[in-house]
Amino acid sequence: MADNNSSDVILNMMSKNLEQARGAMNNYLQFIEKSLSVTPIGNSSQATTLKGYVDRNVQATFDFSQQLLHAKDFQDVVRIQTEFLQTQFRVLTDQAKDVVEMTKPTVIVPRDG
Numbered sequence: 001m002a003d004n005n006s007s008d009v010i011l012n013m014m015s016k017n018l019e020q021a022r023g024a025m026n027n028y029l030q031f032i033e034k035s036l037s038v039t040p041i042g043n044s045s046q047a048t049t050l051k052g053y054v055d056r057n058v059q060a061t062f063d064f065s066q067q068l069l070h071a072k073d074f075q076d077v078v079r080i081q082t083e084f085l086q087t088q089f090r091v092l093t094d095q096a097k098d099v100v101e102m103t104k105p106t107v108i109v110p111r112d113g
Contacts, residue, residue: 056091
């Protein structure tokens, strides 16, 4: 029974640390957002889109960490990690495509006549 109790204590401590890290990251992201808001790009749709990407990616990473805390065994860890990496690869690929589209310069071709 003592071993089970120690596991619960460790899990609780790790969960608490994860929540503290999440809070610190949220504070940091809010600081960055406030800092960017005073720049010319700060209120643009591109900045809003990029901030959304960062928020979703950070949230996904914390969700992944939370899932790992509750993994039952090594196979569960491998499954959770594989699913996370596959999902993040797809998400980051889509985000990269969007960023390329957003940052493409608009070419204006003058018309003759």
